[in-house]
Amino acid sequence: MKTIRAGEPGTTGKAIGEAILLPAGLLVAAHERGVYLLSPDGDERAHWDVPAFELSVADDGTSALAVYGHRQIDAYVLHRIDLVTHQVTPVPPFHAYGAGRSFDGSSLTIETRDGLHAIDLTTGARLWSLLDSRSRSVDAHERTATRLSAICTRERGPFQTAERWTWELPSLRVLDRRANTNTWGEMFIKAVPVVITGATADGTIVFVDLQDGELVECVQPLEGPSVVRPLDNYAEIAVDGDHSALLQERSDHALVTFRCRERHEPVGAAEFPSTRSAYFRAYGDVATAYTEDGRIIAMDLRTHAVLANLKTL
Known part of the structure; x- marks a missing residue:
């Protein structure tokens, strides 16, 4: 497995909120x-003077x-x-505590205190x-x-x-519902706010567990057999669409382990020295890891080619 090492941090503090490599280039909030x-x-291709903590990407990657x-x-x-045109359009503001990392081009999924919704990006109206239920909260x-x-x-x-x-x-047709308090569900509730359980869009549950005194990573797909892999260190789970990654804090660096989409097997890693935290985004078959101080690494998950390794801003 290829490990890409980033340079030493060039700035201090929080320079960026998110970064993701798209067909149009490297987009940085x-x-x-x-x-x-x-x-x-x-090299700078464009700059938009609008504030941004996070980025939500259209399915076709053009906006x-x-x-x-x-x-x-x-x-x-x-x-x-x-x-493509570099035009900026305001979207009606809304109240929520979570927004989708991707959108279909015309609507955005949001998490609120009364459920999971889709809003029209032009009018702000709820579409579905x-x-x-008042007894549930979307996490x-x-x-x-x-x-x-x-x-x-x-x-x-x-x-x-x-x-x-x-x-x-x-269609919004229900494909599956899974409730479990003995394994991933119990770990999810106990760990909050630490993220050691994630669900990809296709329904795969990925979580960190303790089995026979050993740390393991468990992958439970919607269909097919589950996979259990040993972990050499504590890890958090990051998910973006159908992709996932492991986020680990080591003694002198942060490590982001990229995994393939099909079985969530490790295919590469990004190492960031002199920091405790690094983060993950994905689009298509490209994974991006970044730190808040502006270091960014991107890898093609199929060819394992390094597409970016830079310090910015």
Whole structure:
């Protein structure tokens, strides 16, 4: 497995919120400094003066949403960026505590206190709602053009149960519901706010567990056999669409392990010295790892080619 090592940090503090390599280039959310489109070498191709903590990418990769807001403030302000024409269009603001990492081009999935919804990006109107029971709270969701999955917690008297729901898109037909408090569900509830359980859009559950005193990573697909792999160190789970990664803090660096889409097997890693945290995004078959101080590594998950390794901003 190839491990790509980033350079030493060039800045201190939080320079960027998210980064993801797209067909149009490397898109970077830089908080109040706006959104940048860079070449894989770091040359600036475009800059939009709109604030962004996060990025939501259209399924076809030709546009993105600059997302300004987060769970703590329960409100979002968005701008839509056309990556072809470079035009910026404001999106009606909304109240939520989570927004989808991707969108279908016209609507965005959001998490609110009364369920999982899709909103029209032009009017702000709700198009559909799921999991709107008062006894459930939506904790995370992932989507692609064809699948949508969510993890929620459900109150049952004094107890909590974790559930994973998966739907077909765009029909919203339920494909599967899985509730389990003995393995992944129990780990999900106990670990909050640490993320050691994730569900990809296609319904695969990936989680860290302790079995016979040993740390393991478990992969439970919607169909087919489960996989258990030993872990050499504690890890958190990151999910984007149908992809997942392991995030690990080592003594002198942060490590992001990329995995293939099919069986979530490790295919490469990004190592960032002199930091404790690194993060993960994915589009198509390209994975991007980054740190808040502006170091970015991107890898093709099929060829294992290094597509970017730079310090920016």
